[in-house]
Amino acid sequence: MKMTQTLRWYGPNDPVSLMDVRQAGATGIVNALHHIPNGDIWSVQEIQKRKDEIETAGLSWDVVESLPVHEKIKTRTADFQQIIENYKVSMQNLASCGIYVICYNFMPILDWTRTRLDMPLDNGSLALEFNASELRVFDLQILKREGAEKDYSSAEVEQAKRKFKNLSLSGIQRISDNVLKGLPGSEEVYSMEDFNAMLDTYKGIDGDQLRSHLVQFLEEIIPLAESLGIRMCIHPDDPPFTLLGLPRVVSTMEDYQHIFDQVPPLSNGITFCTGSLGVRSDNDLPAIFDAFADRVHFLHLRSTKRDAQGNFFEADHLSGDVDMFEIITRVIKEQRRRASEKREDTSIPMRPDHGHQMLDDLLKPKINPGYSAIGRLRGLAELRGLEWGINKMI
Ligand code: DNO
Numbered sequence: 001m002k003m004t005q006t007l008r009w010y011g012p013n014d015p016v017s018l019m020d021v022r023q024a025g026a027t028g029i030v031n032a033l034h035h036i037p038n039g040d041i042w043s044v045q046e047i048q049k050r051k052d053e054i055e056t057a058g059l060s061w062d063v064v065e066s067l068p069v070h071e072k073i074k075t076r077t078a079d080f081q082q083i084i085e086n087y088k089v090s091m092q093n094l095a096s097c098g099i100y101v102i103c104y105n106f107m108p109i110l111d112w113t114r115t116r117l118d119m120p121l122d123n124g125s126l127a128l129e130f131n132a133s134e135l136r137v138f139d140l141q142i143l144k145r146e147g148a149e150k151d152y153s154s155a156e157v158e159q160a161k162r163k164f165k166n167l168s169l170s171g172i173q174r175i176s177d178n179v180l181k182g183l184p185g186s187e188e189v190y191s192m193e194d195f196n197a198m199l200d201t202y203k204g205i206d207g208d209q210l211r212s213h214l215v216q217f218l219e220e221i222i223p224l225a226e227s228l229g230i231r232m233c234i235h236p237d238d239p240p241f242t243l244l245g246l247p248r249v250v251s252t253m254e255d256y257q258h259i260f261d262q263v264p265p266l267s268n269g270i271t272f273c274t275g276s277l278g279v280r281s282d283n284d285l286p287a288i289f290d291a292f293a294d295r296v297h298f299l300h301l302r303s304t305k306r307d308a309q310g311n312f313f314e315a316d317h318l319s320g321d322v323d324m325f326e327i328i329t330r331v332i333k334e335q336r337r338r339a340s341e342k343r344e345d346t347s348i349p350m351r352p353d354h355g356h357q358m359l360d361d362l363l364k365p366k367i368n369p370g371y372s373a374i375g376r377l378r379g380l381a382e383l384r385g386l387e388w389g390i391n392k393m394i
Helices: 018-023 044-056 071-075 080-096 132-142 154-166 169-180 192-201 207-228 253-262 285-295 324-340 359-363 373-393
Strands: 004-008 028-031 060-065 101-104 116-120 126-130 231-234 268-273 296-301 304-306 312-314 349-352
Touching: 004 060, 004 373, 028 044, 028 349, 044 060, 044 080, 060 349, 071 080, 071 192, 071 207, 080 207, 101 296, 116 169, 132 154, 132 169, 169 192, 207 231, 207 253, 207 268, 231 296, 253 268, 253 285, 268 285, 285 296, 285 324, 296 324, 324 373, 349 373, 359 373
Parallel strands: 004 028, 004 349, 028 060, 060 101, 101 231, 231 268, 268 296, 296 349
Antiparallel strands: 116 126, 126 312, 304 312
16 A cells, blocks of 8 residues: 655646646645635636646546635634635535545644745755744744844844844845745735734734634534544644744644644644654654554655754755654554545655755746656655565564
């Protein structure tokens, strides 16, 4: 039993074509209807149209990433109840088109965050980077968030002032754009003004409050998922700690434990993202996998390399801080266990996450950072080989 190999595809405007995906050796597509505004219903017609396009190319739409959770649901404000109803209709419509795995996240305001998208590596390829001191500069000097100084030591505040003075205008622009304009797959783009207004909506929402909003959302959607045969899989916070004073509640083993204690059905599952979870040195990835193996419905396989200052960059898929051998060994065992139980979901969909920009992709006028073709093809090939070898061995 092998993992189902997929690649994320951003739809008809993606510079990576469906044929490129097939040539990389994947059989499945991870896709979302990005043109539908967050909170609106995904109609059967729109889902089916995309599904047909994918199938005509000889691939299958295996995972939705993401069916986005609107901010109003996270803050439980305004017409959030109606937006949850819409979410449920989209789930029903997806199931009626035969799509049963749905990835989403519950990160306030921002989806995944990096400060630099073209960090040069020794070999000339480019990687995504999160630089903690640049994020502090953004918070303290560019955004000038009210009360931000309280979140940092006085040495960090001083360092941010100095660093800001030395930054060029284009450096300031780069950091702001990367944080506010969203990276590929983020559903929202903010101006500085919008972002400040959004921050206000989280006044009074701390970690406990956000956690309770997540649980209330799950109490609404998981019974429906159970009845439709849908496997919901929450993506961990990326990076897995609070940013810009915003709470994050899907970062650690304890966070997951709470969510599953409150809403136990197996359709309440995980997108096991090794790169996101691996950014924290106190996250024991094999232990987290073991604790929740039966509810891992989707895998994002990539590795990050962190340092003691809180910075990290995206490493090669088989190097960095993630022990991919340990993870894939566990995935294989879990798949065999599911097979012995005659579960339908014995082959877990995986995608190689965030490749480096390399080779001809360095010359292309447009790539989606982290989602260029060749770096992910390299990642997929390495992961496939590792799985093949472990499967032979155990
Ligand atoms: C980044 C992605 C995230 C992910 C969402 C899931 O590369 O892993 O954007 O799709 O957080 O909802």
